[in-house]
Amino acid sequence: MALIHKFTKGNDFYVIDVNSGSVHIVDKLIYDLIDDEKLRDKEQLTNDFSGIYTKEEIEEALYDINELIEEGMLYSKDLYEDIAMSDRDDSYIKALCLNVVHDCNLRCKYCFADEGEYKGCRKPMSAEIGKKAIDWVIKKSGPRRNIEVDLFGGEPLMVFDTIKEIVDYAREQEKIHKKNIRFTMTTNATLLNDEIMEYMDKNMGNIILSIDGRKDVNDAVRVRVDGSGSYDRILPNIKKMVDKRDKSKQYYARGTFTRNNTDFFEDVMALANEGFKEISIEPVVLPDEHELSLRREDLPVIFEQYDKLYEEMVRRHNEGKNQFTFYHFNIDLNGGPCVYKRISGCGAGHEYVAITPDGEIYPCHQFVGNKDFLIGNLDSLDIDEDLEQEFKTAHIYNKPKCKECWARFYCSGGCQANNFNFNGDIHVPYEIGCEMQKKRIECAIALKAVTMQ
Numbered sequence: 001m002a003l004i005h006k007f008t009k010g011n012d013f014y015v016i017d018v019n020s021g022s023v024h025i026v027d028k029l030i031y032d033l034i035d036d037e038k039l040r041d042k043e044q045l046t047n048d049f050s051g052i053y054t055k056e057e058i059e060e061a062l063y064d065i066n067e068l069i070e071e072g073m074l075y076s077k078d079l080y081e082d083i084a085m086s087d088r089d090d091s092y093i094k095a096l097c098l099n100v101v102h103d104c105n106l107r108c109k110y111c112f113a114d115e116g117e118y119k120g121c122r123k124p125m126s127a128e129i130g131k132k133a134i135d136w137v138i139k140k141s142g143p144r145r146n147i148e149v150d151l152f153g154g155e156p157l158m159v160f161d162t163i164k165e166i167v168d169y170a171r172e173q174e175k176i177h178k179k180n181i182r183f184t185m186t187t188n189a190t191l192l193n194d195e196i197m198e199y200m201d202k203n204m205g206n207i208i209l210s211i212d213g214r215k216d217v218n219d220a221v222r223v224r225v226d227g228s229g230s231y232d233r234i235l236p237n238i239k240k241m242v243d244k245r246d247k248s249k250q251y252y253a254r255g256t257f258t259r260n261n262t263d264f265f266e267d268v269m270a271l272a273n274e275g276f277k278e279i280s281i282e283p284v285v286l287p288d289e290h291e292l293s294l295r296r297e298d299l300p301v302i303f304e305q306y307d308k309l310y311e312e313m314v315r316r317h318n319e320g321k322n323q324f325t326f327y328h329f330n331i332d333l334n335g336g337p338c339v340y341k342r343i344s345g346c347g348a349g350h351e352y353v354a355i356t357p358d359g360e361i362y363p364c365h366q367f368v369g370n371k372d373f374l375i376g377n378l379d380s381l382d383i384d385e386d387l388e389q390e391f392k393t394a395h396i397y398n399k400p401k402c403k404e405c406w407a408r409f410y411c412s413g414g415c416q417a418n419n420f421n422f423n424g425d426i427h428v429p430y431e432i433g434c435e436m437q438k439k440r441i442e443c444a445i446a447l448k449a450v451t452m453q
Helices: 028-033 042-048 055-070 081-085 127-140 156-177 194-203 215-221 231-244 265-273 296-319 339-344 385-392 416-423 431-452
Strands: 004-009 012-017 023-026 095-099 146-152 180-187 204-210 250-257 278-283 352-355 360-362
Touching: 004 431, 012 028, 012 431, 023 028, 023 431, 028 055, 042 055, 081 339, 095 127, 127 146, 127 156, 127 352, 146 156, 156 180, 156 194, 194 204, 194 231, 204 231, 215 231, 231 250, 250 265, 265 278, 265 296, 296 431
Parallel strands: 095 146, 095 352, 146 180, 180 204, 204 250, 250 278
Antiparallel strands: 004 012, 012 023, 352 360
């Protein structure tokens, strides 16, 4: 099991203590002396590095290293496994993905949701089902006060009137039950108008606005029913929506990169140069046989893009202007997520679920339509206990590859749906996704360290 992870970025040498999360920027001498699993003794290090470092230099470096070990900041013990393996009964639902419509007015070529159909038929959610979902999550949230509801599709704004009914109902119920319901929405921005934007700004805690960067990239994949591109329609809408958000309100201009634009650094720059401050460009996840899927041979180019993005963000930070946030480079080095999130991730299937227009309940939106993962419906508070337990225990300590990986507390075992779709098992990680995630984590840590100085 990796206890230490080392990497370089620019002229800096980084050492991460995996279990404590401590990050150290060190000189090359200390970097060379430290190994992943254990520290060699003084005699062995002196022999191994003779001719490179003097005995005195090695002794001085070892003194500093041993001080960090004594302080629990290097080669620290794993304090989480016993917590993870203990049988907790307190499973409460804290978040819903509410699929308010299984339909979309675009035909994006990489859409995981079968262009809104989710392997079923095009169908809107009724206001009654939506209200029933609010009642259900309030009851299933137990003592939790905060609940998050993501309004999702397809394209949710196709049923804007239904959304208003659901939100109004939730506002009434949260007062009665002393809850705080935070709504978010993911939209392709094609249907935004002044009325809708005003409503969303007031009622949505976060808004995800889909656009794939450069016009030619976007219009090659984010297409209308007639095959035409969407860029010229959505860019002005997204800009206007963002202009309404003050600094206390969240949004992301969110894109996807595929095999056709592995040079996605240019798409991030296109969005940044349009003035967006909150940007996310995420890797597509598609079956290997799909023409747009990412392959292992694409990784060197993808890694190069992340490095270029890191360097650009450092440059803008140093200049103090035109700065932006990149979603996958966000990281908290001072504690970060709670222990359960660090070992279990999003909580799909036991803390987070997706609800369809028919009131069916799945572990998350990416499992919708796969009847093997149907865990319940709104007619009952009960959900499939075996499936719930399977997801609840699918944490990093029950994923052999994850348990050995240095990035386990940052990625929390990866996406359960991706794991299943590629390997037929939620316990086996999607390896290409893992490699990209590890690269992003290194960039994120280095960026945070540089900008904190």
